[in-house]
Amino acid sequence: MDVAIVGCGDRGAAYAAAAHRCGLTVSVCADVSERRARRLARVHNAASTIRCNMALRSKAVDAAIVTTPTPAHAEYVLSALRAGKPVLCEAPFTRTTAQGREIVGEVRKRGVVCHVANPSRSRPEYEAIEAQINAAKIGKVGYIRTYRAGPMPKGAGNWYRDYAQSGGVTLDGLVHDFDWISRQFGKVKKVFCQNLEHGGFDFSMVTLRLETGAIAQVIGSWAHAKGSAPSLRIELCGTGGMVQYDSGDVPVRTSRRSGGTPALGLSPVLKSIEESEIEQFIAATDGVGDPASAEDALWAVRVAEAALRSAKTGRAVRP
Amino acid sequence: MAKIGIMSCAHMHAYAYAGCVKALPDAELVAIWDDDSKRGRAAAREFGTKFIADLQKFLSSGVDAVIVCSENSKHRPMVEAAAKAGKWVLCEKPLATTVADAKAMIRACSAAGVGLGTAFPCRFITPVIEARNRLKSGEIGRLHAAACTNNGSFPGGWFADPKLSGGGAVMDHTVHVVDALRWMTGKEFTRVYCDCGTLLHEGLKTDDVGSLHLEMEDGVIVSHVASWNRAESFPTWGDVTFELVGSKGVLSVDGFNQKIDVYSDRVRKTEWAFWGDDANLAMVKDFVDAVDAQRPPSVTGEDGLRALEVTLAAYRSAKSGKMVAV
Numbered sequence: 001m002d003v004a005i006v007g008c009g010d011r012g013a014a015y016a017a018a019a020h021r022c023g024l025t026v027s028v029c030a031d032v033s034e035r036r037a038r039r040l041a042r043v044h045n046a047a048s049t050i051r052c053n054m055a056l057r058s059k060a061v062d063a064a065i066v067t068t069p070t071p072a073h074a075e076y077v078l079s080a081l082r083a084g085k086p087v088l089c090e091a092p093f094t095r096t097t098a099q100g101r102e103i104v105g106e107v108r109k110r111g112v113v114c115h116v117a118n119p120s121r122s123r124p125e126y127e128a129i130e131a132q133i134n135a136a137k138i139g140k141v142g143y144i145r146t147y148r149a150g151p152m153p154k155g156a157g158n159w160y161r162d163y164a165q166s167g168g169v170t171l172d173g174l175v176h177d178f179d180w181i182s183r184q185f186g187k188v189k190k191v192f193c194q195n196l197e198h199g200g201f202d203f204s205m206v207t208l209r210l211e212t213g214a215i216a217q218v219i220g221s222w223a224h225a226k227g228s229a230p231s232l233r234i235e236l237c238g239t240g241g242m243v244q245y246d247s248g249d250v251p252v253r254t255s256r257r258s259g260g261t262p263a264l265g266l267s268p269v270l271k272s273i274e275e276s277e278i279e280q281f282i283a284a285t286d287g288v289g290d291p292a293s294a295e296d297a298l299w300a301v302r303v304a305e306a307a308l309r310s311a312k313t314g315r316a317v318r319p
Numbered sequence: 320m321a322k323i324g325i326m327s328c329a330h331m332h333a334y335a336y337a338g339c340v341k342a343l344p345d346a347e348l349v350a351i352w353d354d355d356s357k358r359g360r361a362a363a364r365e366f367g368t369k370f371i372a373d374l375q376k377f378l379s380s381g382v383d384a385v386i387v388c389s390e391n392s393k394h395r396p397m398v399e400a401a402a403k404a405g406k407w408v409l410c411e412k413p414l415a416t417t418v419a420d421a422k423a424m425i426r427a428c429s430a431a432g433v434g435l436g437t438a439f440p441c442r443f444i445t446p447v448i449e450a451r452n453r454l455k456s457g458e459i460g461r462l463h464a465a466a467c468t469n470n471g472s473f474p475g476g477w478f479a480d481p482k483l484s485g486g487g488a489v490m491d492h493t494v495h496v497v498d499a500l501r502w503m504t505g506k507e508f509t510r511v512y513c514d515c516g517t518l519l520h521e522g523l524k525t526d527d528v529g530s531l532h533l534e535m536e537d538g539v540i541v542s543h544v545a546s547w548n549r550a551e552s553f554p555t556w557g558d559v560t561f562e563l564v565g566s567k568g569v570l571s572v573d574g575f576n577q578k579i580d581v582y583s584d585r586v587r588k589t590e591w592a593f594w595g596d597d598a599n600l601a602m603v604k605d606f607v608d609a610v611d612a613q614r615p616p617s618v619t620g621e622d623g624l625r626a627l628e629v630t631l632a633a634y635r636s637a638k639s640g641k642m643v644a645v
Contacts, residue, residue, distance in 0.1 A: 194532050198463065215530050239521065242552075316514075
């Protein structure tokens, strides 16, 4: 399968490398910045272009991986779907539910796969948590707290800092938790959110009331020190026990006397997130994947939008 | 030498405070009174003091001051009786279950010219004091937000009887954090939103999980978890945590994270053995010093009332589904 990478920043580079390891051929690297497109194309001996939509229609492309800033996802995902090409889209799925709905409509109409990446579907730590729940180790879960923290990510032109584009940590970070919690514990009935959306940092605190009655508190920080590794903590409490997870509790650590940037705060496993996502994507294109992926991703964006609305109005919002 | 009496051992903190009084060289545990005479007698035996079944006899037995550890809704009559008898009072939290009761208690103590304190040991946790100092030093700049938790295991008994407790986990585990934040920041709470429910203990008549969103003066936003969510197999009783987000950085506080991990084949459960300073001891010492100096305790009845007002507003919010003014 020949894939086009649309969006050749850090995420695009990570997906391109994983695609290669998964036996796919990166045939085109597309980016609105010629420099970025060329740089990644050189690594993969691929063609480069600044005409992203045209690249998606090219005969040399069988599938697309969309890793642009969030607001541009919809345009390229729709382009790919309309050209009949399956798409892997980095999370967050879209910036708005309107964009997400249009994509889901297109997926339904054309029956083309749109797989939305989400670590909670591919990381073994989430599998381990789910296994404990399924084995009835902690009873019925009534309380969930997730906490993810790190510095504000860097992106081309500082786009994360523009909350109209990124949705801040409430959308960009917490959408992963909204997706996981909704799938694992039940649909969200009510959302309340407080956030900062300050110039150089963001902090968001969300309460979700689920249809089961369960309460989830979802905290996200883009207020931590520059260069610090992002971390994730999860706590579940049930009628018969608890589960706690802390991504900061890693088995391998480096301490550089000269300082420098620490690696991503992830535990090493044989398969990277991106490889797992691409494997799931390939399986889905072979008809054995999870066809609800875009719908679930849309729901998570809907919850994030509800959270942002709640933060503005000071009211609880139904997503 | 301050002569201290304990009124009711319904709240388990009575036993911790009794131990503190015994440990302080300037204080003496002279008597215990309890409306449950069996419980009171057993406690008196345990702490080597006398049990006095009659309230008036207890109050005229030479005690200078009392620590009230009854069920929440019984605080008022006991505090009023002690105040009338001219005794300094340290009252377990929450100060009361209604604003009217809390105000009446404050009035009674003020009229009698006795000091009234609310038992908020969080102000005496050394790491919390350290955090307050760092916040005040400007280490994280201007405070914008705080994400807090006060989780605990289910205390059982009267805590789950709303007539005696006034509420569940939200009543039990909101006031500490509210008071600590007021103390750390010098700001008051203005509005609160609360979602709560009975989610972890079947058949309970009160909430056992609450998620709160609060606003303080100057636009500081705060989230809080008040819960009885700790499993019986969890290594400790619970926690008090604060993550403070400022213009220059983040200050994270885990109040009781001074422990060693213990794996005992005899106990067959991982336990955390705490080695930090004893906040209860520091709080009781402050009370004893207050009695000696005839000054109000550091954490006053008004502080207890402020924290109660926020908690009651949280329950109003949970009922209406809206953010409400404190």
